[in-house]
Amino acid sequence: MTAPTLEIHLTDADLTEALRSDARYGLTSDPKTLPPKWFYDARGSELFEEITRLPEYYPTRTERALLERVVGEIAQVARAEVLVELGAGSAAKTRLLLSALGAAGPLKTYVPQDVSESALRGAAEQINAEFSGLAVHGVVSDFTDTLHNLPGGGRRMIAFLGGTIGNLIPAERAEFLAGVAAVLEPGEQLLLGAGLVIDPAVLVPAYDDAAGVTAEFNRNVLHVLNSRLHADFDPDAFTHIARWDAENEWIEMRLEATRDMTVTIPDLDLTVHFTRGEQMRTEISTKFRPDGLATELAAAGFDTEHIWTDPDDRFALILAARR
Numbered sequence: 001m002t003a004p005t006l007e008i009h010l011t012d013a014d015l016t017e018a019l020r021s022d023a024r025y026g027l028t029s030d031p032k033t034l035p036p037k038w039f040y041d042a043r044g045s046e047l048f049e050e051i052t053r054l055p056e057y058y059p060t061r062t063e064r065a066l067l068e069r070v071v072g073e074i075a076q077v078a079r080a081e082v083l084v085e086l087g088a089g090s091a092a093k094t095r096l097l098l099s100a101l102g103a104a105g106p107l108k109t110y111v112p113q114d115v116s117e118s119a120l121r122g123a124a125e126q127i128n129a130e131f132s133g134l135a136v137h138g139v140v141s142d143f144t145d146t147l148h149n150l151p152g153g154g155r156r157m158i159a160f161l162g163g164t165i166g167n168l169i170p171a172e173r174a175e176f177l178a179g180v181a182a183v184l185e186p187g188e189q190l191l192l193g194a195g196l197v198i199d200p201a202v203l204v205p206a207y208d209d210a211a212g213v214t215a216e217f218n219r220n221v222l223h224v225l226n227s228r229l230h231a232d233f234d235p236d237a238f239t240h241i242a243r244w245d246a247e248n249e250w251i252e253m254r255l256e257a258t259r260d261m262t263v264t265i266p267d268l269d270l271t272v273h274f275t276r277g278e279q280m281r282t283e284i285s286t287k288f289r290p291d292g293l294a295t296e297l298a299a300a301g302f303d304t305e306h307i308w309t310d311p312d313d314r315f316a317l318i319l320a321a322r323r
């Protein structure tokens, strides 16, 4: 068995530099914000895997069941020799796709991409061991700015599962989709997994579970700031908040300061004040309407070929081709 190869476009030093810039911008903004990619150090990636198994967290199991049901149909219309997966994480659901594309078509190569090197290494090694005959080539990079680094080497399908597209605000999403279109050749495909707008009574608990795993995941961004930038955040002094924003149709995760505090970040030469009750946004998770997504895809240069949804209309898989 050939070992999987790994291509690193984000070294540890690059990550620290990017975090410095995001933290300086976000912690001096009003209100304060931090981008969600900083949840995902090794511990954050493990916590996300725990979240996917929680009873309240319906998205992963819904997307998995939908993929199980329609993967044969996807394979019939897929033309991929190379499957590139953005934000692959543990790539748990991707095995369904790899089996179907490999059995029905010319698939030769799997390219998982993620900002989390630990998650990527684990996924690449396991898939390499499970799928003999498939070349596995991992890429550590940021899908918001280095899509041009993704390898070619055959007709591609880019998969972007898990509803991660919802973490981008509309302007970032438009830029991201245009960027994906720009790296694909006409006829190459995008398979997008997206959460749909549903009853907030089901949605909110998915981001605020009874066991407190999502709260721990949310606070992990403060541990990342402490370890990478030598900040002195007390994560226990922040409460996890998840609320549904009906106007923007997104879940917003925030961290709320439980007391007045001053945090120092020596590596940025920065002191940040929080007042009791102050909230800092750490993630949005947009929920979509299928027609709206098809319109956004069209604007980015894609023709939607198929939209599949689960029986409760909670999640959609969208297959689109570069025009």
Ligand SMILES: C[S@@+](CC[C@H](N)C(=O)[O-])C[C@H]1O[C@@H](n2cnc3c(N)ncnc32)[C@H](O)[C@@H]1O
Residues within 6 Å of the ligand: 036, 037, 040, 045, 048, 052, 060, 086, 087, 088, 089, 090, 091, 093, 113, 114, 115, 116, 119, 141, 142, 143, 144, 161, 162, 163, 164
């Ligand atoms: C919500 S999880 C989804 C994981 C997996 N695709 C799934 O469906 O279960 C988001 C994944 O995207 C990765 N990620 C987040 N922001 C990223 C970025 N800017 N560039 C690359 N990967 C990113 C995280 O490390 C994580 O593995």
